[in-house]
Amino acid sequence: MASLPETQITPAPVAAAAVILPYPETAIARRFFPPMPQATHPLLVKLQGFASTVLPTAFMLAFLLAFWSLACGPDSALPGPAKVWEESHEVILHPFKGVEFHGLVPDIQDGGDVGIGAHIMKSLARVLKGYALSAVIGVALGMLVGTNKYAFRALDPLFQVLRTVPPLAWLPISLAIFQQAGPSAIFLIFITAIWPIIMNTAVGVQNIPVQYRNVAKVLALNPAEYFLRIVLPACVPHMFTGLRIGVGMSWLAIVAAEMVQGGTGIGFFIWDSYNSSLLSDTIVALVWIGMVGFALDRIVGLIGRLIARS
Amino acid sequence: MKQRSYLALEGVTVEFPTKAGKFCALDHIDLNIEKGQFVALIGHSGCGKSTLLNAVAGLNKPTKGVIFLDGEVVDRPGPDRAVVFQDHSLLPWLTVEENVALAVSKTAQGKSKAEQKDWVMHNLELVQMTHAATKRPAEISGGMKQRVGIARAIAMQPRVLLMDEPFGALDALTRAALQDVVMELQARLNNTVMMITHDVDEAVLLADRVVMMTNGPAARIGEDLMVDLPRPRQRLSVIDLPAYGAARSGVIHFLHERYRNPAQAA
Structure with a gap:
């Protein structure tokens, strides 16, 4: 290759370009430094966080109360908040009338005249029995349906049909089966709560990632180990979704269940107050039902998270 | 032949x-x-x-x-025939140590619990992961997860x-x-x-x-x-x-x- 003529090579003007220009003083002066905000007290920061989570709810409640009292004047059929307080403050202020606490164990007095908290406790006891049954049987059936495709084909259509039957429709049937109010109320709660538990557990088992199955295959886990070490932990999140929906459903069924079982319970309380035209008592009961249902949902959710973490 | x-x-x-x-x-x-x-x-x-x-x-x-x-x-x-999977496939509900221990428990029959634990820790040491033995897979980086995946596989001998x-x-x-x-x-x-x-x-x-x-x-x-x-x-x-x-x-x-x-x- 021929060398290039020397004239074509011009050295780059390195020296000229390498002069470092100082940053102009005026430009430095022009720069704007916003004043540092004062350090906020950590307690104040916490308070702000608290306020920003609680205040929206508080405003919403205040707005609802205002709307309710405006919409329901003194002459309307539905009592406004002031009227509810006026008529039912006994019920609101003394929820545990007729209950004696021995430590944490409540002893509820027999016979009608007890506070709303006592009714709630009676209802909770019933819901717990029915729900515990549906949780155990529901998880077991869900596992069966999720692991065995023939069980799935056999049972899934049945579940899909039965789960749409509303709790009240089961009432005559459960009375016919059990002949007694107590067990049929529990059956009603059981049959309402079990479907979401079965469905979600089954979906959880069916959706175990193929990677985990491959790990189990490579390790040659036997069926019992596969179930305990892989299936059960892998479907905990789905299972608890079902259990959470289930606890809500079982609490929903309580009013229907307690129409059968007269005498005690929040469902009976509502039925009774409706029959004696005490609409304001019904409103108080609704608030209680809502709060307890919310608490139940949160408790099951919390248990699910604790188990998923361990 | x-x-x-x-x-x-x-x-x-x-x-x-x-x-x-x-x-x-x-x-x-x-x-x-x-x-x-x-x-x-x-x-x-x-x-x-x-x-x-x-x-x-x-x-x-x-x-x-x-x-x-x-x-x-x-x-x-x-x-x-132990497999190191591309996506590590560690079980997220077990700690690093438990993940390896599960594999060891299936392959080290006849060894005592203490021997099995030593074997688990030995294999974690080979991939320099003993420091994270009690951590969950979600708490360690992708490279660390794959180290554990390798440890699990080689621990099965x-x-x-x-x-x-x-x-x-x-x-x-x-x-x-x-x-x-x-x-x-x-x-x-x-x-x-x-x-x-x-x-x-x-x-x-x-x-x-x-x-x-x-x-x-x-x-x-x-x-x-x-x-x-x-x-x-x-x-x-x-x-x-x-x-x-x-x-x-x-x-x-x-x-x-x-x-x-x-x-x-x-």
Whole structure:
């Protein structure tokens, strides 16, 4: 290759370009430094966080109360908040009338005249029995349906049909089966709560990632180990979704269940107050039902998270 | 009769049923791997590398042909063919230690609890992960997870270690660190290894032998290249050897000249 003529090579003007220009003083002066905000007290920061989570709810409640009292004047059929307080403050202020606490164990007095908290406790006891049954049987059936495709084909259509039957429709049937109010109320709660538990557990088992199955295959886990070490932990999140929906459903069924079982319970309380035209008592009961249902949902959710973490 | 190799694939054909009829992924693969040999399988995406590895693992069955391991027919998955999965596949509800311990409990029958625990910790030490023994997989980085995945596999003392693109999801520096781990382990344990990779340098650096596969469907073994580099290997001392460059260029010519990526050729 021929060398290039020397004239074509011009050295780059390195020296000229390498002069470092100082940053102009005026430009430095022009720069704007916003004043540092004062350090906020950590307690104040916490308070702000608290306020920003609680205040929206508080405003919403205040707005609802205002709307309710405006919409329901003194002459309307539905009592406004002031009227509810006026008529039912006994019920609101003394929820545990007729209950004696021995430590944490409540002893509820027999016979009608007890506070709303006592009714709630009676209802909770019933819901717990029915729900515990549906949780155990529901998880077991869900596992069966999720692991065995023939069980799935056999049972899934049945579940899909039965789960749409509303709790009240089961009432005559459960009375016919059990002949007694107590067990049929529990059956009603059981049959309402079990479907979401079965469905979600089954979906959880069916959706175990193929990677985990491959790990189990490579390790040659036997069926019992596969179930305990892989299936059960892998479907905990789905299972608890079902259990959470289930606890809500079982609490929903309580009013229907307690129409059968007269005498005690929040469902009976509502039925009774409706029959004696005490609409304001019904409103108080609704608030209680809502709060307890919310608490139940949160408790099951919390248990699910604790188990998923361990 | 001729002596069979330690791991012998004889006429392995894998077909998958699809709506449009049978899809032939692998077509009569014959491959013989000696004990202690480190074999890298390389080829373009979709050429059936994973299918071949899964067949050896026993996760899918060959339609035709037989796989022998140490004279025994492979017909189901088992802990003697431990797999390092591409996505590590650690169980998220177990800690690092428990993940390895689960594998150890299935392979160390007859050992006491204390011995098993020592064995778990020993293997975690080999991949420098003892510090995170009590952590959950979600709490450690991708590279660390794959270290644990390797520890779990080698703790099973497999007859063949299968690695399915083990470092595919890692960044270049982490990948290099893990390659060093694998080289170190290979120097110590001298396992029989079958590793899938997309990375030419990884294949040449780690393997004694690079098996190159033709493009699917009906993939075959296109070329079988021995990498004549001394062991134990060190990254910096081998990359400048002529044999390294020769092997590397051989693989690159195969992949980019003779069997170009079907996606690019189209």
